[in-house]
């Protein structure tokens with residue numbers, strides 16, 4: 001049971017992010033404005049700083065990581081890669097299982113990798129105030145941490161239901177000095193409109209995005225940030241896959257299959273893109289995004305142009321989508337409840353380079369608990385989706401006798417998700433499916449843009 005943990009030196013923290021656009025078989029589809037014409041960087045400059053916009057549009061393969069950002073990464077990077085020997089033994093599988101653990105960041109998930117970079121680019125552009133939205137609270141926490149490090153004021157619009165149900169995440173953000181508001185709030189037009197119609201509204205991610213964007217667009221001193229989906233976010237997350245490649249080299253191994261949980265696609269892109277060039281060059285490696293059956297964007301959604309928010313404020317993006325009016329059931333993996341997906345991940349899925357599977361809620365918690373008992377680490381419910389898929393693959397190997405190398409991202413810890421674990425342990429948790437009729441209804445409201 002030795003050599004469980006594969007570590008790197010601080011000097012092994014990547015010096016550059018990897019931009020998959022340079023190696024994609026086809027260039028990414030452009031973002032479109034309401035008139036159907038491509039959106040220019042200038043049109044987004046009211047809410048994003050130049051450094052971020054440049055990365056959003058870049059086709060350069062390697063993009064330098066600013067020294068100041070690398071310095072902060074050193075607080076928790078390189079993150080450990082583990083060979084899950086006790087889990088392999090528990091499953092009695094001939095497969096090898098590795099996982100990259102991103103829960104070691106102070107905010108507890110991979111989201112800090114992009115939060116630090118995004119706040120940095122705002123800071124050097126002279127922006128000292130940032131708004132954002134948060135659903136489950138992981139992105140809000142990561143951004144609050146980064147804002148505190150750079151002396152940038154952070155205002156988080158937190159979906160009201162989470163604000164009430166997840167007071168610990170709220171307090172975490174406040175501890176780092178952020179201002180946290182329940183959304184819908186009466187501070188924005190978008191919020192006031194909703195409250196006028198539904199005084200008891202519990203909020204949604206779409207409403208919170210609308211509030212954060214409205215405020216950033218209306219104030220010169222304020223910008224907006226997004227924690228997933230967009231190209232620059234996936235770019236920042238490639239430190240995960242780049243480090244993992246080095247760690248596996250050190251272990252003398254290479255994955256046959258990689259799993260990552262998929263909400264907006266940032267840890268999928270972060271882990272898988274650095275392996276994608278190998279795949280495109282003919283290497284036999286499977287890249288599998290794992291999503292909930294209750295929010296089955298890649299497995300049951302449509303590849304079409306759609307808005308990123310429910311209010312229709314964002315540019316149109318070509319992606320797999322369940323429709324921007326989609327109301328996901330209240331599953332406990334809050335970070336995976338998004339109607340769309342990263343345009344880059346979507347396009348690579350469409351082209352067959354990335355695959356997707358969906359797993360149901362109860363089975364993911366079962367996998368999460370089994371993992372916690374084997375490895376000690378209590379996973380975030382989002383991460384447990386990848387664990388479920390990895391375990392299923394290892395059990396298939398047991399049937400066939402294959403000695404595959406399986407790799408997955410453990411995107412965060414689940415220390416703030418104890419009420420969800422409690423529900424699972426007491427047998428109250430249920431599988432929630434998304435009815436086909438609701439899906440068809442939601443897809444009827446897609447903007448009419450042919451591809």
Ligand SMILES: *Cc1c(COP(=O)(O)O)cnc(C)c1O
Pocket residue numbers: 109110111138139227228229261262263264265266267268335336380382383411412413
């Ligand atoms: C937000 C989150 C996810 C899903 O977001 P992606 O952008 O798809 O990576 C997965 N795991 C954790 C722990 C998260 O916080």
